[in-house]
Every structure is written in C-alpha cells, then in structure tokens.
Amino acid sequence: GELYCSLPNPRNVRFESVNMKNVLRWSAPEGTGDGVLYKVKYSVYGVGKWIRKLECRNINRTWCDLSSETSDYEEQYYASVKAFLNGRCSDWIETARFNPLTDTKIDPPVVSVSSTEKSISIILTAPEKWKRSPEGESVSLLQVYPGLQYNVSVLNKKTKKRWLFSISNNTLLVPWLEPGTAYCVSAQIHVTTPLLHSGFSKEYCISTLKDKVA
C-alpha cells in the first residue's frame, strides 16, 4: 500500500532544456540530509497517463534526463518527482507544463572566420537538436526554427569600432577592412517566432593580411 507521505516535498521541480536536451531537475526536500531517494514519472499533455521513468527509479541524484521521452516538440509534457527516506515519502510534485519548442534555451552558433587583406568571411553553424545517440540523425535547430537568424558583431581591435549585422543565411563577408588589423567576431542566434535567442558566442579574433604593396 501507499506509504504515509509525511516527508517534505522536493522543491523547485522544473525542466531545464538546452537545444532540446530536456532534463528534469529539483532540489532535495528541506531539512533532509543524505539518503533521500527519488522516483520520476512523466505524462504527455492531452493524454494524461503517467509513465514511470524506470532509469530514474530510487535514484539519489536530483536530476533525470527526459530528453528521449520529450523529444516530440509538437507535444507538451508534465513530469513529477516523489522523495523517499526511511520509510517515509513525500507527495508527487509536478512541473509546470513544458513546451520543448518554446521552453528550450539555445546555445550560441559556432563561428569560423577567415581573412584576406581587406575582408573577413564568417561562417556560422547553428547548434544541433539533442539526439538519442551520436550515430543518430543530426537535426539542426535551423530545421526546427525556420525563422532562425544570426546577429553578428565585428570589432576592430585597434579602433574599437564595432559593426552589428543581422542575417538570415549563415555566411557573411565583411569588406573594406584595414589590412594587417585584428578583428574579433561574435555571434548570437535570434528566433522571431517563437521569440527565442541565444547568448553571444565567445569572440573569435583574426587579423587581415598585411598589405603587400605597402
């Protein structure tokens, strides 16, 4: 039968999602030291049947990867956690409704740069959607978010002058630059519908070639 549930509840039960790698996380019940174990279940909104996540049964960690179970981003989900300690248990504590399409965070794009004497060319690669295994089919977030755009920042290290570009395709040529000068490039992903954006990537710096004539 059901244990008497007088254990304090797990706290802050929520999905944390990056590039649709959807991980359920929570904090241990207040005032409980080591030894707390947890069970996890999840459900698809509109279907409602709770499904136990077997790999997260009687675990002592405070997270559970539900990426596989929530990979259809045309659906919404709930997940729930229950804590156990010395024969006592907590209530089942649920997340808010989770929509992978709008509730995921997006990593910055990968930036690669090359230069000539007076120009820099930039190639941007959007991150991939989480996949079950490395051999699995790669799906770019560009396919998930057709409205995906890039904001690109180019900084002249000498003059500290900065340009900002907003582009839809993934390549950018910046012309009319000074030869023999260092430029630093950083880029961000911006999705218009639904409204999402990544942070800016780290800076990738490169120098234009020295002027052969000079």
Next chain:
Amino acid sequence: GPCRVSMSMAEIRSGFNAIKANIQARDPIRNLSILSYPHSLHKVKSSERCCITHQLFTFYVDKVFKHCRTEDSYINRKISSIANSFLSVRRNLELCHEQNKCVCGQESLGKLKQILVNYEGLNVTSAAMKSLGELDILLDWVEKES
C-alpha cells in the same frame, strides 16, 4: 493555403508568455487537450490551414475569451489585449474567407467539430481557461506553417 495573413504573432506570443504559467496552472485536467485531442493540429493538411486558422480564431473570439476572467487584474489586462489582437487577425482572415480563398474541406470540418466536442465536454469556465492555456499549441502550429 493561398491566404497569407500577416499577423502580429510576436504581440500575441509575448502577451501569452506573460501569463502562460499562471493560466496553465489553473488547468488541472491533464488527459484532455481541446486543440490536440485526439490528433495534433500538426497532422492537418496544409491545404486546409487557412480554413482552420480562420475558424480557430473565430472560436477563440466568439467562445473562449469572454469566459476567461480571473481575480487578477494584470492577467485580465493581458487576456483582453490578446483578445484584441485576435479580433484584428480574425478581421483579416474574414477578408480571405469572403474572397473564397479559404475553402473548408472535410478534414478541417471534422477537426473543428472535434475541438467543439472537446470544449463542450467541460464546464464553460474550465473549457475556456484550458483553451487559453493552449494558445502556445495554436501559435506554434500557425507560426510553423507560416
């Protein structure tokens, strides 16, 4: 379909995002979705998109928003601004419908009928709040297709 309607989706989406957690938390019914049960909107043929979009906006304007009052004035203001956006979008879609570019086929009529059955299967306040909480399902579908 041929009816390309420019919609202020960002406006509706940001209004909804501001109240999504609050509204969805008021809906305890997990095993029924007004828009997605038994089949997701995403399964609908794109040729019937214009009709379903028009009918769904009419559904929200005529049936849902009027029953979505809460005790929270901030939430109520957000709901009425979303409703106003829906009204202007519905007006645009009306033009399409009048110009006969928005043909409703069997599939869309069946889908819309199911949505009404789902809606009328609950008491009106629960049904309206659930429908409001499913706006992201509608927006995701409309944005994906456009």
